[in-house]
Amino acid sequence: MSILEQSSKSETSQCTMPSDMKSPLRKMSRFPYAAAVLCVAAAISSCAVQGQQSASATANSNSTTVLTWDQVRTQFEAQNPTLKADAINVQEMKAEEITAYLRPNPTFGVTADGTQIAPNHEWRPLSGTSVQPSISYLHERDHKRELRLESAKQGTEIAADQHADLERNLIFDLRALFVQTLAAKAVLDLTRAELDYYDKVLEISREQFKAGDIASVDLDRLELQRVQYEADLQAAIVTLRTSKIQLQQLLNDRTPVEQFDVTGPFDFAEKLPPLADLRQIAMENRPDLKAALESVQQANTNHKLAIANGSTDPTFSGWYTYNSSTNNMYANQTVGVNVSVPLRIFDRNQGEKQRTLLDMDRNAKLQDASVAQVYSDVDSAYAVVESNVNLLVPYKQKYLAQATRVRDTISFSYQHGGASLLDFLNAQSDYRNVQINYINLVGAYLTAASQLNLSVGHEVLP
Numbered sequence: 001m002s003i004l005e006q007s008s009k010s011e012t013s014q015c016t017m018p019s020d021m022k023s024p025l026r027k028m029s030r031f032p033y034a035a036a037v038l039c040v041a042a043a044i045s046s047c048a049v050q051g052q053q054s055a056s057a058t059a060n061s062n063s064t065t066v067l068t069w070d071q072v073r074t075q076f077e078a079q080n081p082t083l084k085a086d087a088i089n090v091q092e093m094k095a096e097e098i099t100a101y102l103r104p105n106p107t108f109g110v111t112a113d114g115t116q117i118a119p120n121h122e123w124r125p126l127s128g129t130s131v132q133p134s135i136s137y138l139h140e141r142d143h144k145r146e147l148r149l150e151s152a153k154q155g156t157e158i159a160a161d162q163h164a165d166l167e168r169n170l171i172f173d174l175r176a177l178f179v180q181t182l183a184a185k186a187v188l189d190l191t192r193a194e195l196d197y198y199d200k201v202l203e204i205s206r207e208q209f210k211a212g213d214i215a216s217v218d219l220d221r222l223e224l225q226r227v228q229y230e231a232d233l234q235a236a237i238v239t240l241r242t243s244k245i246q247l248q249q250l251l252n253d254r255t256p257v258e259q260f261d262v263t264g265p266f267d268f269a270e271k272l273p274p275l276a277d278l279r280q281i282a283m284e285n286r287p288d289l290k291a292a293l294e295s296v297q298q299a300n301t302n303h304k305l306a307i308a309n310g311s312t313d314p315t316f317s318g319w320y321t322y323n324s325s326t327n328n329m330y331a332n333q334t335v336g337v338n339v340s341v342p343l344r345i346f347d348r349n350q351g352e353k354q355r356t357l358l359d360m361d362r363n364a365k366l367q368d369a370s371v372a373q374v375y376s377d378v379d380s381a382y383a384v385v386e387s388n389v390n391l392l393v394p395y396k397q398k399y400l401a402q403a404t405r406v407r408d409t410i411s412f413s414y415q416h417g418g419a420s421l422l423d424f425l426n427a428q429s430d431y432r433n434v435q436i437n438y439i440n441l442v443g444a445y446l447t448a449a450s451q452l453n454l455s456v457g458h459e460v461l462p
Contacts, residue, residue, distance in 0.1 A: 080252055101145055102145075107135065110131065115129045132320065139315070151305060176450055179447050187236045221421060278460060282377075283371075286457040296367050310344065395437070
């Protein structure tokens with residue numbers, strides 16, 4: 001067997017030859033070399049197709065999920081277990097409205113009387129027994145049911161606003177982790193770029209050492225400095241991974257960390273909305289302020305209910321008797337009615353009336369405190385955002401470009417003998433400090449913007 005035929009046999013044993021190629025090969029059996037060449041080509045083509053399919057399947061299985069802020073927020077609202085558990089509490093409060101508006105149940109009773117218990121000349125114990133079925137009903141006065149329902153509805157509204165306030169705070173935590181992840185990605189990209197830049201500097205320095213332009217100790221110091229860049233790179237990788245894990249915890253996401261990522265603008269806006277407008281928006285949108293106002297209204301309703309509960313509720317009863325009437329010898333079937341009214345001499349619900357009256361005053365003061373807290377939150381968050389913008393503007397307009405220019409100039413001078421090694425290392429350190437400070441300031445701005453959105457109760461800054 002020739003070498004070409006052996007190669008053809010080996011290739012076809014590893015990959016499956018397409019069925020549509022077998023018929024032409026049979027016809028070319030009288031040309032063994034041509035058949036062998038065609039067989040090898042078909043086998044290689046089949047292997048290539050199978051390899052592409054395998055690579056495509058592997059790529060699909062290892063695809064990374066990249067989420068924007070809107071997608072992160074949507075997934076959080078749909079999957080966060082804390083938020084979903086609190087939403088069930090709102091439904092429970094809604095169910096209590098049914099209980100609050102229920103009427104009292106009527107009471108059914110049966111009374112047996114007239115049974116002989118001792119013989120008296122003649123023993124007929126059941127001949128004089130009369131059975132009296134009765135029914136009674138407590139009638140609630142002074143709109144007690146309506147007031148209970150109103151109080152329960154107000155409790156549901158308070159629970160709904162408290163749920164919205166919980167969501168507001170959790171979204172702030174979510175946004176903070178989202179910004180932290182973006183900042184970690186920016187630091188990682190910067191660290192990798194610095195390491196690449198420094199490796200190029202080392203390559204040039206090694207060539208200079210070979211040419212005798214720099215001393216061995218200077219090259220050693222440069223190579224030892226690379227350890228710091230490697231440590232910074234590993235620290236940035238760990239920080240990014242930790243931020244992703246914390247973000248996934250809030251999202252209740254089980255995607256492997258390597259296949260999870262977020263994206264979004266990592267920048268700042270120089271113009272801010274007027275503070276007066278933000279205060280007005282906060283007064284209209286803060287759910288905790290709405291809950292405080294509704295608590296005042298519920299306290300008023302509860303006080304009215306306490307007064308109503310101090311009133312008397314009559315109980316109406318009626319019964320039927322099959323027996324002779326003592327007043328009417330011809331009446332064997334009789335009915336009776338009864339009305340009982342409690343005498344509220346001692347208990348007129350005085351304590352509950354006083355408590356609810358004090359609770360009205362307490363909730364009114366809590367509402368005032370909530371209003372003051374809203375103004376304080378908005379003003380404080382606005383001041384932090386404004387301060388970050390004032391720091392970021394000169395960085396973007398001047399310091400970033402200046403740090404890059406100084407680093408490149410000192411590096412060029414050092415490579416041509418115009419600057420010392422210490423000057424070169426200091427320039428590298430200054431460049432990194434400026435870049436890191438800028439990234440931290442942008443992260444601080446985005447976090448402060450999230451704090452401002454939290455204070456306002458509405459997204460006013462992206």
